[in-house]
Amino acid sequence: MTHSSELLSTLEDKYRERVRIIKNGPCRSSFILYWMCTAMRSDENPALDIAIYTANRLSIPLLVYQGLSNRYPFASDRHHMFILEGARDVQQQLAKKGIPYIFHLEGTSRVPALKILANMSSLIITEDMPIPHLRSWTQKLSQNTETPFWKVDSACILPMSVSNQRYERAFRFRDDFTTNRNNRILQEWLSPTLEHTTPLPTLPVAPIDLQSAILSNLIAQCPIDHTIPPVQDTRGGSKAGYQRWKKFILHSIEAYHYKRNDPNAHGSSRMSAYLHYGQVSPFRLAREAARKKGKGAEKYLDELLIWRELSYHWCDKTPNPTRLSALPQWAQITLSQQSSTVRLQQQPWESLLRAKSPNHLWNLAQQSLLRHGELHNNLRMTWGKMLHQWTESPEQTIRWLLDLNNRLALDGRDPSSYGGLLWCLGLFDRPFPPSKKIYGTVRVRDEKAHRGRLNQERYMQHVRRNENTSSTAIVGAGISGLTCARTLIDQGHNVKIFDKARGPGGRTSTRISRQDEDWIFDHGLPFIQFTDPRFELWVKAWKNADVIRSWNPKIKLWKKDSLLTTERTLYVGNPKNSSVAEHLASEINVQTQERIVQIRYTKQGWILTNQHKNEHGPFLRLILTLPPEQLYELLPNRLSIPGHKVHSHPQHALMMRFTQPLHLEAEAIQFQHHSLYWFCKESSKPTRPPEHQWTLLTQPSWSSKHLEEDPKSLVDILCTDLSNTLQTPIEPVQHQIHRWRYAQADNPLQIGSWWNEEYQIGACGDWLHGGSIEGAFLSGAHLAGRLMTQ
Ligand SMILES: Cc1cc2nc3c(=O)[nH]c(=O)nc-3n(C[C@H](O)[C@H](O)[C@H](O)COP(=O)(O)OP(=O)(O)OC[C@H]3O[C@@H](n4cnc5c(N)ncnc54)[C@H](O)[C@@H]3O)c2cc1C
Structure with missing residues (x-):
């Protein structure tokens, strides 16, 4: 078996100076694995060249593997689309060169493909990219394999290994390496041809054919941030990148030195995204700019070779550039x-x-x-x-x-x-x-x-170019409708919301009395929690904006008869739970007290009819956010949402005021009882009035049995059940009861949202994304993402 260090010594100098060894060792005779991460191109790519060279030298095949994780920092539709478009070009170009390539989308398959391939291969080659998450991924892979592993600088004209010290001033970095740099600017990078294409072993994942795949559908399946849409006028990939570059070098580089500082002069190259993902070669850009000569080209080269590379060299020598x-x-x-x-x-x-x-x-x-x-x-x-x-x-x-x-x-x-x-x-x-x-x-x-x-x-x-003036109507101003609307509006869409209630919030509403300012009850959603980091981000943002506050009640789990202090912090709206919806609704055109009773599709778009038979529209797009039963009723027969029919279960909310405090050890009680579900002291929440006010939520199964009874007739039954269970008199001086016919989805779908491209109609809501307020939020974001990714 050839040892990797022996293999390294056979490389040409211009390649060897770019290699850093992560792990040395004997190379088994299987295949070279090039793990492509940040040099997504088939041309002028030293990492690929070295992979081809070593495969030829060992007379074994080469496999290029590119995986798209959901877990890179800030993973979103925007970055995913740019990467997928780039990968599509790579797949096509490598196929032309006869180089096997697999693309693995982690969102659709959870197989640890890279680890499996790494352990099968002779040598792993990846790029040297000095940023925190890639450093730790590379380190993790090396800990999980015995296979020799190299990283190759494919991003800098002056390789990062050339400088030993950390440069903090551009002029020193410029001056210390002038000759070194100049020697490399005009260097040509002609890839060797792959000689051995013997069949590869069976691969752990089926490769995705990106040429025929609908990229927006792939993205919709990934659990990433769907609120940041792809950029309309910057397509990813080498083809788009070099097209932009050609325009710049032909028409703009000459004036670069005096136009580049004015955003209105459009004199900059706009190549940074392509350079970041390695979809264009910095070597080609530097060479072509150097051949151009003139003040503009000189200034451009100063940006590319000094300022850009100073940062690369600095990051390379800085353990954590985020501190x-x-x-x-x-x-x-x-x-x-x-x-x-x-x-x-x-x-x-x-x-x-x-x-x-x-x-x-x-x-x-x-x-x-x-x-x-x-x-x-x-x-x-x-x-x-x-x-x-x-x-x-x-x-x-x-x-x-x-x-x-x-x-x-x-x-x-x-x-x-x-x-x-x-x-x-x-x-x-x-x-x-x-x-x-x-x-x-x-x-x-x-x-x-x-x-x-x-x-x-x-x-x-x-900045406001490409605003989407075509109108979108949303029925329902609950959390899902508001999230969808706000995401679209922030991206320049024109959105109008209709809701039958007096204000936004839907099932997160708070009951307030006009006569008594202390009568404040969160009679729907009792509190907010998160499990998904995408919702957590926003919960924390609302806390940072003081829209919600943390709440750590003493919660008693009744059956177990043990008093628990919640481990997880809960959050409540400030000063009421509906504040979250009001916050989301600010600056959105929400038309309240508009019950939509019919929707009709016409050539001009969707027409909505309200309870007074007045019409709204036409709207190009329509989004429904109602609970499932109400939505099925409104949806025209020819349209249907895939998956099983979802049902909601009802709940009653009994709001009570007492003259004296209730002597319970807890501020909230969760029951396992035939009628009682959740009993909570409103004044234990931050920023609530000090009144002795408690809200009782009922068991859904009990509410189902009593659904059609007059809710007022249920108050005595519930007070008696509470008294008997808590062994304390429950005698409110004032009370109100509210029936939620559709409180929470019984068996929610997990499809994120629904969208019908032909009729431009969609649906979002908690019941399409696993239930709960978190599901409502993520579903609204998911649908907005789908619309913007079309
Ligand atoms: C009593 C109760 C307890 C809950 N407990 C929890 C909990 O502990 N944890 C948790 O995560 N979630 C809980 N939830 C659920 C949570 O509140 C919901 O998941 C979330 O608020 C749903 O948001 P949404 O936007 O999907 O739907 P909704 O909030 O229902 O929004 C739909 C909107 O559509 C409007 N609408 C309906 N029909 C029409 C029409 N024809 N025309 C115009 N407008 C219409 C409604 O007025 C409403 O504003 C609870 C809900 C209730 C009621």
Whole structure:
């Protein structure tokens, strides 16, 4: 068996200097595995070239494996689509070269394909990408295999292994490697031809044919963030990338040095997303730009070879580029000295994400990220610096800068993103005394001056291009309808919601009395919890925005007769549970007291008829968010939702006020009883009036039996059951009872949402996504994602 170190010594110098050994050892005689992650291209790709070379040298086949996980940070429809489009090109190009390639979508199969293949192969080759999650994935794989493992720098013209020290100033990095760099700029990368295509062993997953697959359907199956849609005018893949590059090098590079700083001049290359995913070769870009010559090309090369690669080399030598400790000492000190400065204008993360800060220019920049997944480089510097005034600390600034950028930007999570974002807090820079509030001696960017340089009106038109003015109607302003609406509206869609109730919220409503301001009962959803990280993100965002508060009641599980303090924190709306829906509904056109009794499809779109026989519409698209029984009734016969018929179970809510406190050890009790289900003290929730008010929710099976009885006639029965069970008199001075005919789905579907492309009609709601408020939220997001991915 050939030893991997022996194999390495046979490589040409230009390849060998790019290899870093993760694991050495004897190479078994099976096949070379190229695990393609961040150099998604078949041309000018040193990792692929080395894989072909070693396969030829050992006279064995080569397999290129690309897996798309759901677990990479900020996985969303946007990133998934860009990667899938790139993988489609790779599949086609490698097929032409006769190189076997498998694409594995983790969302559709849970087989640990990479681990299996790694343990079967002779040598594993991947790219050297110095970003935290890829570092840890590579490390994890190496711990799970004995197979020799190399990583190859396929991203930098000056390989990262060439520099030993961590450079923090661009001029030093530029000057120290001028010759080294110049020697490599014009280097040609001609791939060797694969010689051995002997059959591979049986593969652990069936490869997906990306040429015929409908990518939006694949994405809809993946449990990722569906609220961030693909970017309409930036398609992924080498073909699209090189098309954009050709246009730039033919028409724009000459003026790059004076146009690149004005977002309205459209003078930048917009190649960063393609470079980040390695869908275009930086070697080709550098070579072609160098051959162009002139001031524009020089400036472009300075950005590509110095600023971009400085960040790569810096990340390579920085264990964790997401921490404050990654900044230069002087920046850490000056920012810490300002930590106690009171920030008057702190903003919640959610407002920032949704481009709702107090500053118009910042919001336009953020909207560009939100809708188009890109932000002009010069504006990104002002955007990043400004964010610091709205956070509570420099640590939070770093966290939020990385979050907003990596979540939305197609070039997010790239080493140059880390470099660029941390520049906003002093990286690659020097102190600028005198010290200023909040920023210390970190360079400040004058927003007013930037506004003066930029034609904001023109930039706004540019950012708001592609707005979808075709109208969408949503029936139902519960959590699912509101989530769907808000996601679409944030992306520029025109949405109107109709609800039969007096306000938004649906089953999360709170009962309030007009005569008695202390009569506040969360008589529907009693509290919020999360299990899915995608919902957790928003629960935490609402907490950060003070829309909800945490609630840690002492809960007694009755049957077990033991008092438990909840392990998991629960959340309730502030000052009432319907506050969440009201928060989601702000800035949405919700028409209340509109019961939709009929929907009709016409050539012009959907027409909705309300209880007074008034018509609304036509709307191009229609989304129904009602509980299942009500939705089936409204849906025209020719349309049906796949899967079993879902039923809801009813529940009664008995709201009671007492003159004296009830002497129970707990603030909430969960029963296993024929009629009683949940009994909770409203005043134990934060920001509720101090009145002795308790809400009882009934067992669904009991409510089913008593569904058609007058609810008022059930109050005595329930009070007696409570008294007997708790061994204490239950004698409310005031009470109200509410019947929820459709409280919760009995046997929810797990399809996310339903969409019919032909009729442009869809449905979302808790019952399509596993039930619960979490399901309602995720279902609304899922449907919005489907519409925007079409
Ligand atoms: C008593 C009770 C207890 C619950 N307990 C929990 C719990 O512990 N944990 C949990 O996670 N979830 C719980 N839930 C469920 C949770 O509240 C729901 O899963 C979630 O609120 C559903 O949201 P949705 O948007 O899917 O539907 P809904 O909130 O039902 O929204 C549908 C909307 O459509 C409107 N509508 C209906 N028909 C029409 C029409 N013809 N025209 C116009 N508008 C119409 C309704 O007014 C409503 O606003 C509980 C619910 C109830 C009622």
